[in-house]
Amino acid sequence: MNNWLEKDLAHNWHPYTQMSTLRDNPPLLIERAEGIKICDSSGRWYYDTISSWWCNIHGHGHPKLKKAITGQLEKLDHTLFAGFTHKPAIELAERLAGIAPSGLSRIFYSDNGSTAVEVALKMSLQYWRNGGRPEKNGFIALDRAYHGDTVGCMSVSGDGPFVQAFTPLMFPARKIPTPYCYRCPLGLENDKCNTACAKLLEDTLREHAATTAAIILEPLLMGAGGMIIYPADYLAQAARLARGFDVHLILDEVATGFGRTGTMFACEQAKVSPDFLCLSKGLTGGIMPLAATMTTQNVFDAFCGPLGSDKTFYHGHTYTANPIGCSTALASLDIFEEEKTLDHVQVLSERLTRAINDFSEHPLVGDARVIGTVAALELVGDKAAKTPLAAHDAIRGIYRRGLDLNLILRPLANVIYLFLPLCTTLDELDDIIDRTKMALKRS
Numbered sequence: 001m002n003n004w005l006e007k008d009l010a011h012n013w014h015p016y017t018q019m020s021t022l023r024d025n026p027p028l029l030i031e032r033a034e035g036i037k038i039c040d041s042s043g044r045w046y047y048d049t050i051s052s053w054w055c056n057i058h059g060h061g062h063p064k065l066k067k068a069i070t071g072q073l074e075k076l077d078h079t080l081f082a083g084f085t086h087k088p089a090i091e092l093a094e095r096l097a098g099i100a101p102s103g104l105s106r107i108f109y110s111d112n113g114s115t116a117v118e119v120a121l122k123m124s125l126q127y128w129r130n131g132g133r134p135e136k137n138g139f140i141a142l143d144r145a146y147h148g149d150t151v152g153c154m155s156v157s158g159d160g161p162f163v164q165a166f167t168p169l170m171f172p173a174r175k176i177p178t179p180y181c182y183r184c185p186l187g188l189e190n191d192k193c194n195t196a197c198a199k200l201l202e203d204t205l206r207e208h209a210a211t212t213a214a215i216i217l218e219p220l221l222m223g224a225g226g227m228i229i230y231p232a233d234y235l236a237q238a239a240r241l242a243r244g245f246d247v248h249l250i251l252d253e254v255a256t257g258f259g260r261t262g263t264m265f266a267c268e269q270a271k272v273s274p275d276f277l278c279l280s281k282g283l284t285g286g287i288m289p290l291a292a293t294m295t296t297q298n299v300f301d302a303f304c305g306p307l308g309s310d311k312t313f314y315h316g317h318t319y320t321a322n323p324i325g326c327s328t329a330l331a332s333l334d335i336f337e338e339e340k341t342l343d344h345v346q347v348l349s350e351r352l353t354r355a356i357n358d359f360s361e362h363p364l365v366g367d368a369r370v371i372g373t374v375a376a377l378e379l380v381g382d383k384a385a386k387t388p389l390a391a392h393d394a395i396r397g398i399y400r401r402g403l404d405l406n407l408i409l410r411p412l413a414n415v416i417y418l419f420l421p422l423c424t425t426l427d428e429l430d431d432i433i434d435r436t437k438m439a440l441k442r443s
């Protein structure tokens with residue numbers, strides 16, 4: 001083990017990592033990145049098939065993003081955002097309001113996906129309190145959801161190893177079955193089901209709407225829950241139900257925002273405009289920490305009152321609206337226009353869909369699914385029974401072979417996936433698919 005890794009093990013504590021195993025499986029020491037490739041200290045490169053944790057959009061080292069960072073650094077690096085403001089935050093708020101689904105004219109900045117969600121939960125709760133309905137303080141979420149690692153986010157996420165140790169801290173939220181077509185909660189065939197699972201949400205709302213502040217959903221693609229893709233119709237029905245039962249709809253587009261599912265925001269595909277839209281990851285093209293919680297004028301108005309009013313939203317973070325982050329986000333939005341990124345995603349997604357269908361024949365692949373630049377292969381021990389593949393060695397083996405083949409196939413339980421930067425070329429995609437086939441070949 002080289003000196004850098006020795007020092008890493010001596011001091012760093014890596015996320016989601018059993019640190020005692022790192023001596024045998026040391027982390028890759030990454031030194032450079034360009035386009036969709038990252039390179040380690042030995043000069044070995046890898047396709048960034050995980051978009052550097054689902055955030056990279058335009059590739060690494062994009063000249064326009066670099067220029068935005070250095071240019072902003074020359075003018076203003078950071079300042080507080082209470083009682084002070086700055087042009088990059090103003091311009092970005094205006095741009096986001098212009099591209100978001102209609103009605104989302106108010107932007108509250110923070111710095112990561114969890115805080116974007118936490119802010120939405122707190123705002124929703126306080127909205128009802130400010131309006132004299134404090135009993136509306138519950139949340140409804142999907143049982144395989146993942147919304148982040150802060151206490152509020154964990155409370156509205158599904159059960160599992162991520163939250164197990166922290167349950168005494170968490171508030172109860174109502175979890176309803178996930179619209180997981182491959183494992184339909186109602187046991188129906190998905191081409192004939194008429195999205196019957198939305199009825200489960202309706203039943204819960206009928207009983208509990210009076211004490212519910214909001215429903216929270218990851219629209220169309222549920223990332224950490226296993227890259228579950230569900231129909232736009234479910235989202236459209238959920239939005240109608242939320243409206244009808246007078247509860248907020250919070251859409252967590254931390255992973256899906258900024259073109260990942262084929263449209264700028266996934267909710268556009270269901271023609272839905274939520275009460276809260278949570279954004280982070282791809283907001284800056286995936287290279288600076290920044291987040292935004294967007295909401296409506298109606299929500300905003302409920303927080304207005306005289307100086308010192310208890311209607312005020314008492315929440316904030318040191319790096320809220322960091323000017324360098326905001327300038328990078330503005331440059332990223334420019335790239336979307338200049339490089340016609342969303343048009344390219346359509347072409348890429350069609351090719352990815354065709355390629356992924358070939359994997360269905362593989363004896364271990366129970367389900368192969370694609371949305372935008374995300375493709376998932378759900379591995380099973382028995383195709384007919386859909387038993388999740390429990391052979392951890394086999395899954396680790398695919399991950400390791402992936403690395404040997406310059407791919408990052410980091411598994412989510414029994415699901416392996418590609419989460420490609422939006423700028424991936426068709427040639428790069430073909431090469432990634434060929435290598436993925438090789439990684440799966442010996443399984």
Ligand SMILES: Cc1ncc(COP(=O)(O)O)c(C=O)c1O
Binds near residue numbers: 254
């Ligand atoms: C849908 C979703 N929401 C929230 C988060 C949390 O974001 P962060 O890790 O930036 O706190 C994630 C992270 O993967 C996510 O996928």
